Amino acid sequence: MNNLVETSPNVMIAPRTDIGAEILTPAALEFVVMLVEQFAPAVSALLETRQLRQKRFDNGELPQFLPETRVIRESDWRVAPIPADLIDRRVEITGPVDRKMIINALNSGANVFMADFEDSNSPTWDNVVLGQVHLRDAVRGTIGFTDPQSGKVYSLGPKPATLMVRPRGWHLVESHMQVRGKPVPGALFDFGLFFYHNATELLSRGSRPYFYLPKLQSHREAALWNSVFVKAQAALGIALGTIRATVLIETLPAAFEMDEILYELKDHSLGLNCGRWDYIFSYIKTLRNDPERVLPDRGQVTMTQHFLRSYTSLLIRTCHRRGTFAMGGMAAQIPIRNDPEKNAAAMAKVREDKLREVLDGHDGTWVAHPGLVALAREIFDQHMQTPNQIDKLRLDVAVDATDLVSPPTGFRTEAGLRHNIRVGVQYLEAWLRGSGCVPIYNLMEDAATAEISRTQVWQWLHHRTFLDGDKELTPAWFYEVLDQEMDAIRNEVGDEAYAAGRFAEAKKLFSQLSTEKNYTEFLTVVAYNQLLDHESKVGTEQ
Numbered sequence: 001m002n003n004l005v006e007t008s009p010n011v012m013i014a015p016r017t018d019i020g021a022e023i024l025t026p027a028a029l030e031f032v033v034m035l036v037e038q039f040a041p042a043v044s045a046l047l048e049t050r051q052l053r054q055k056r057f058d059n060g061e062l063p064q065f066l067p068e069t070r071v072i073r074e075s076d077w078r079v080a081p082i083p084a085d086l087i088d089r090r091v092e093i094t095g096p097v098d099r100k101m102i103i104n105a106l107n108s109g110a111n112v113f114m115a116d117f118e119d120s121n122s123p124t125w126d127n128v129v130l131g132q133v134h135l136r137d138a139v140r141g142t143i144g145f146t147d148p149q150s151g152k153v154y155s156l157g158p159k160p161a162t163l164m165v166r167p168r169g170w171h172l173v174e175s176h177m178q179v180r181g182k183p184v185p186g187a188l189f190d191f192g193l194f195f196y197h198n199a200t201e202l203l204s205r206g207s208r209p210y211f212y213l214p215k216l217q218s219h220r221e222a223a224l225w226n227s228v229f230v231k232a233q234a235a236l237g238i239a240l241g242t243i244r245a246t247v248l249i250e251t252l253p254a255a256f257e258m259d260e261i262l263y264e265l266k267d268h269s270l271g272l273n274c275g276r277w278d279y280i281f282s283y284i285k286t287l288r289n290d291p292e293r294v295l296p297d298r299g300q301v302t303m304t305q306h307f308l309r310s311y312t313s314l315l316i317r318t319c320h321r322r323g324t325f326a327m328g329g330m331a332a333q334i335p336i337r338n339d340p341e342k343n344a345a346a347m348a349k350v351r352e353d354k355l356r357e358v359l360d361g362h363d364g365t366w367v368a369h370p371g372l373v374a375l376a377r378e379i380f381d382q383h384m385q386t387p388n389q390i391d392k393l394r395l396d397v398a399v400d401a402t403d404l405v406s407p408p409t410g411f412r413t414e415a416g417l418r419h420n421i422r423v424g425v426q427y428l429e430a431w432l433r434g435s436g437c438v439p440i441y442n443l444m445e446d447a448a449t450a451e452i453s454r455t456q457v458w459q460w461l462h463h464r465t466f467l468d469g470d471k472e473l474t475p476a477w478f479y480e481v482l483d484q485e486m487d488a489i490r491n492e493v494g495d496e497a498y499a500a501g502r503f504a505e506a507k508k509l510f511s512q513l514s515t516e517k518n519y520t521e522f523l524t525v526v527a528y529n530q531l532l533d534h535e536s537k538v539g540t541e542q
Contacts, residue, residue, distance in 0.1 A: 013178075031232075072259055079262055080267050089111050090111055094330070096127075139198045165190070167213075195232050213245050218254065244268055245265060280452055294412070295410075296408060297415070331372055412460065420457050461473055513526065
């Protein structure tokens with residue numbers, strides 16, 4: 001970033017709009033800087049530890065339950081009691097920090113709305129700063145929106161959902177703010193601004209600052225979040241344990257440390273969540289060099305696969321033993337209003353999935369669209385007539401390390417390759433334009449979809465996989481199929497939209513990440529640099 005301005009010694013930040021100035025106040029920035037100065041070195045150290053651990057996996061080591069933390073797993077302890085306004089979380093809706101989306105989600109009838117600065121948000125400076133503005137207004141009940149095209153007015157209803165916020169993961173940075181010449185951790189930026197502006201206000205309204213924590217890979221990363229919470233509460237004179245957070249178990253290594261993660265956050269914990277799409281991505285990524293664990297087509301990797309069934313069952317048993325929530329995964333379907341037959345099939349899949357979750361013992365579930373809230377609620381109401389199922393201990397569950405890394409079964413096909421390319425490129429193109437939550441083929445997609453798509457193509461190429469049983473996927477064939485799918489996308493969106501979009505950049509990025517020799521851990525890290533380059537070019541032209 002070359003257009004940063006100095007706001008105080010050793011602190012640089014991108015120019016602030018009038019609206020942004022309401023959020024990026026000197027006091028709020030000082031709070032963020034305090035967190036960065038104390039915790040950024042620990043973030044860097046933990047990311048280095050991730051790399052060292054991955055090298056061991058690349059060399060053939062498999063994840064295991066940690067022998068040094070066995071006493072935590074075998075001891076009896078429980079996390080802090082559940083706050084009154086979150087005792088019932090049976091339906092949660094998620095989405096980006098867009099103003100209209102926030103209003104619709106809070107009014108959707110869901111128990112909880114998770115406002116997302118991570119996988120469903122493209123982190124342009126406008127999106128990040130305005131997202132904080134929108135959430136500040138939502139907390140105070142003053143948020144409103146008038147559609148500039150239709151003139152429709154949106155405002156909060158009388159019983160909005162309880163708000164939770166998902167900051168970015170430890171691996172992501174916010175380059176629009178730098179401390180001592182280095183970009184700040186995106187997690188500390190998102191958390192710090194929201195907490196500073198809204199913690200006291202939430203308490204005055206009978207709620208609390210609630211968070212979802214993404215992409216953790218170890219209990220040490222959870223311990224760092226706990227330290228951040230302790231410091232933030234002390235700095236604002238707020239009681240220890242006021243903050244509560246649910247951790248998404250969406251990486252394979254974290255599935256082996258669920259007890260330990262809860263233990264590190266026990267004063268601030270609201271349980272664990274099954275982040276299924278990122279979990280599948282992490283399974284491929286973590287075991288990427290293992291030829292025995294090359295995944296079948298993404299569509300065949302359902303929650304009935306043994307490694308996923310084992311993970312969700314263990315999560316429920318672990319959480320309930322510790323007296324806290326075990327939240328189910330996402331239903332990404334979008335109601336198909338112009339095709340009753342396809343809509344019925346889609347809703348049947350949602351019903352089957354939510355029925356599995358509630359009968360297994362999950363305390364709630366996620367949906368991506370307001371049109372699914374009623375269906376999910378109906379299923380949980382029918383089979384969970386108490387606020388939660390924490391008393392359902394699932395003592396029948398016995399899961400070992402072998403179960404959690406069990407190879408999934410199924411076929412690898414050319415159709416699966418083509419679907420990965422077409423969905424992955426279209427999502428990346430929208431992300432580069434600043435949209436991180438994208439409807440594609442009747443599913444609401446976020447960054448996890450693009451991650452699975454390009455990672456699976458990389459894995460198939462890396463292991464010289466045969467598709468449809470008899471045709472090896474070579475780089476030459478991949479490039480041929482990629483060109484064909486780009487033509488198909490052009491036909492779908494139209495020449496004008498294709499030319500006006502960023503499809504060439506998305507194609508290049510998807511191709512690069514799918515064919516490179518050394519695997520890139522997160523596409524959003526690479527794509528973020530492209531966002532910054534684009535912002536700089538636009539700024540120069542203006």
